[in-house]
Each structure stands twice: as C-alpha cells, then as structure tokens.
Amino acid sequence: MSKFTSFTYQHDQLFAESASLIEIAKEFGTPCYVYSRAALMAAYQEFHRAFAGRDHLICYAVKANSNLAILNILARLGSGFDIVSGGELQRVLKAGGDPQKIVFSGVGKNQDEMRAALTAGILCFNVESEMELLNLNQLAKEMNTIAPVSLRVNPDVDAKTHPYISTGLKENKFGIPMAEAERIYHTAAHELTHVRITGLDCHIGSQLTEIDPFIEASSKMLALLDRLENQGIHIEHLDLGGGLGIRYHQESPPPIEDYVTALCSRVGQRKQRILIEPGRSLVGNTGLLLTRVEYLKHAPHRNFAIVDAAMNDLMRPALYDAYHEILPVVKKSGGVNTYQVVGPVCETGDFLGHDRQLSLTQDDLLAVMSTGAYGMSMSSNYNTRPRAAEIMVDGHAIHLIRARETIEQLIAPEKILD
Numbered sequence: 001m002s003k004f005t006s007f008t009y010q011h012d013q014l015f016a017e018s019a020s021l022i023e024i025a026k027e028f029g030t031p032c033y034v035y036s037r038a039a040l041m042a043a044y045q046e047f048h049r050a051f052a053g054r055d056h057l058i059c060y061a062v063k064a065n066s067n068l069a070i071l072n073i074l075a076r077l078g079s080g081f082d083i084v085s086g087g088e089l090q091r092v093l094k095a096g097g098d099p100q101k102i103v104f105s106g107v108g109k110n111q112d113e114m115r116a117a118l119t120a121g122i123l124c125f126n127v128e129s130e131m132e133l134l135n136l137n138q139l140a141k142e143m144n145t146i147a148p149v150s151l152r153v154n155p156d157v158d159a160k161t162h163p164y165i166s167t168g169l170k171e172n173k174f175g176i177p178m179a180e181a182e183r184i185y186h187t188a189a190h191e192l193t194h195v196r197i198t199g200l201d202c203h204i205g206s207q208l209t210e211i212d213p214f215i216e217a218s219s220k221m222l223a224l225l226d227r228l229e230n231q232g233i234h235i236e237h238l239d240l241g242g243g244l245g246i247r248y249h250q251e252s253p254p255p256i257e258d259y260v261t262a263l264c265s266r267v268g269q270r271k272q273r274i275l276i277e278p279g280r281s282l283v284g285n286t287g288l289l290l291t292r293v294e295y296l297k298h299a300p301h302r303n304f305a306i307v308d309a310a311m312n313d314l315m316r317p318a319l320y321d322a323y324h325e326i327l328p329v330v331k332k333s334g335g336v337n338t339y340q341v342v343g344p345v346c347e348t349g350d351f352l353g354h355d356r357q358l359s360l361t362q363d364d365l366l367a368v369m370s371t372g373a374y375g376m377s378m379s380s381n382y383n384t385r386p387r388a389a390e391i392m393v394d395g396h397a398i399h400l401i402r403a404r405e406t407i408e409q410l411i412a413p414e415k416i417l418d
C-alpha cells in the first residue's frame, strides 16, 4: 500500500482525497498546507485498534501540528494530548480536548504554565527534574491543590536517529537520570505533601525507524516500575512516549500495529494503563505543502527551480538535511531535468530538495510530501514572509482551517519610537 493513502493521481493529476490540488491552489493561493481528514482519522484508528482492547490512552504530541481543526478531529476520536507549553494547553482546551487526557511534558515549564495546567485539571505533569518537582509541589500548595505527577526518566538508550532529535541518551537534557529516579520517587511519595504519583514516563527521540530502541527503553522502564511497586510506590500508568518514524524516502519504519503490539507484549500482564505520545506517525503523511514554480534558472552547472515555499514554511530540510519527496501536481512526459528546488529566502540553506528529476515549466504546481508533521508548526516569518494557509480536505469538501497571514498582522505589534 502507498504511504500516501489519500494523495493519489487521477488521470495524471494529483488529488487530496477527491479534491483537485489545482482547484485548491486557484482558490487559496500558494504556498499552502493541505491535509486529509480521512488519512488523519485512519492513522488514529490504526493506533487505537492495535491496542486490541487493552487499557490505553493515545496522547497526540501537539507540537507536531497544532492546528485547532486537527486537535478537534483527534479529540472527537477520543484522543488525549501531550503538550509542552501553556500555549499548547490553551489550544487543546479551545479545540475541545478533555483536560483529564492531557499530559504536560517539557524541561522548562514555567510557573504560569504550571498554574494554568493545575487549574485546568490535567491528567499529569511529566516532571523532568527534581527542581521542577519541588517547584510544582510548592505551587500546588499555594493553590491548595494536589499535582498529579509522572517522572520522565531518561533510560540512556540510543534511538539511532538524527542527533538533534534524540532525547533518551544520558547526555541529552531530557528527563531524570535513571540512577536518580528511585530516590526522587521516594521524595515525591514520602516528603512532598502536594504531589501525587500517577505514572512513569520516557521518550527517547523522534523518527525512530527500528523497534529495538523502543524495546530497550521499555524494558528499563518496566524494571524500574517493578522496583517501585515492590517498594510500595504505586504506578497507575506507564507512558512510553512517542517517536515512531514514518517513511519519507527509503526508510522502512515498523508498521503502527507491530510497534504497539511489541510495546503491549513487553508490558505483559502488568495492570498499568499504557500511554503513548505519537506525533509524526499520526499526522506526518496526512499533509503536503503545495507550492508553485516562480522561476526556472538553467545554469550551465546546475538547474534551479525557485518555488514560492521556503525554509520559513518548511524548515526540516535546512535544519536536519531532511528529505521530502517532491511530486508534480500534473504529471508530464519528457523534458526531465535535475533541479535544486529552492525557495526565495536569502540563505543558501533555503532548499526543499536537492537533485530532483522533474519536468518543469514556470507556474507548475509541486507537492512537497510528508509535511503534515513539524511543517506548519515549525514555520516562521523569516524574511517577513506571512505564514502559509492551511486547508483540510474531507472527501470533495475543501475547508480553510487557517487563513494565510497578512503583512499587516505581522507588523501590527511593532512600534516605531518617537
């Protein structure tokens, strides 16, 4: 089965479900992100089904794509959410997410964010340091409440992914070192009056394409969980984080079902509820970035296709040298050249793809694939470029779910001095 179940060619023209990308570009302009509702729902259901009735909660990692429409679709399917800021908390609540299904991760939660989350009544804080735990206990005391906590423990496992997105090695900033975990659990259980232990958590990195690191991390977490239970510290849920990779190019990550089944069988007969925090594997292949060729530059040594999307819209190629497939919206025959597909931003690192074989003329539309995750959510206004529009397709229906920004909106908060 193709990795793009909802983006298919019909008579040499690329469609999102039953909607023509040519029509979308005509109506909403380019660049724009286009998402498929059916693909999103199918990805969530695949995770859900794989648990096969076992007690679980899928907490979608909001950072992957935080558009309210996407959060709302997931909330209506019963999803929980993994947030990392007060801003993400507000988004989830606004989108109709259930506070009792929210876990709050992140190494630097500030007091306002913690207060907001305590007020909302979230499921738990994934606490990443002893100082954060003490701070949270103090805040909860001041608010006359009890903070539910799960410690994020760093299992020191090599996720075998890009070093910028590996989070479970002991040299990474994330989580509490394994060697400290038991002592800090005891502090939380016996000394702190305003926290309540609910769970145990880890997250070892993103875009993992092998199952072994997940198994290694789970095994370490389960050994810790058993030790804690033996010492009378009850753990209600085990959160095994996110990180399952997707196919961008030639990767072959494990299918969702195999990944979930492997986690469940590792947990075995234990009674704890299993939480996971998938981001990319839920939304990554449910979106594309639609862009138009502005100019072609056929130089003797290299050909450039200059398109209207840039690194500010999709920074993954510039940041990680990431590969995204680039497809023509209308397939043509003949006249193929090797192109550097680049944006208008004034940086040599502003590219969407190197050495792509394409048959192009000015004004052609291109689709940059697998951009549903960490595309729009990592976009910026660099070069004073308004952020792209976002479109959700649902069968034939085409919905604008975020209007293109205007220059006026960008400069409105700024002030010229007298």
Ligand SMILES: Cc1ncc(COP(=O)(O)O)c(C=O)c1O
Residues within 6 Å of the ligand: 061, 064, 082, 105, 106, 203, 205, 206, 207, 241, 242, 243, 244, 277, 278, 279, 280, 281, 373
């Ligand atoms: C704490 C936490 N949970 C979940 C995720 C989601 O990761 P992914 O999009 O790789 O599934 C991340 C990002 O890596 C994260 O930092």
Ligand SMILES: N[C@@H](CCCC[NH3+])C(=O)O
Residues within 6 Å of the ligand: 063, 165, 206, 207, 316, 373, 374, 378
């Ligand atoms: N931003 C990264 C993933 C980081 C995940 C955040 N913990 C990407 O685009 O692949």
